[in-house]
Amino acid sequence: MASFTWSVSTPDGPVASGEAEFMVIPTTRGELGVMAEHAALVTVVTAGVLRVTRGGAVRSLAVGPGIVEVRDNAVRLFLSSVPREASAPSA
DSSP, rough: OEEEEEEEEEEEEEEEEESSSEEEEEEEEEEEEEETTOOEEEEEESSEEEEEETTTEEEEEEEEEEEEEEEEEEEEEEEEEEOOGGGGGGO
């Protein structure tokens, strides 16, 4: 399955990043599903759970409010905060 890059950042710096095949993002209009080569968009992210799928494994991250930009086969979340337990960078 095709993949895309993703990252989560706050004003304090990078929080997590990686490659994904599918991602579900909590937004003000419901959950947004993203796959590789998704159409470009910018929308508002609400506090909730970000779900990232790669190789059949699902990683869940608690996220705070912010915005998401989808473009050029990449998803970038710019959040005002993330819960303390989610603030360590990914490996």
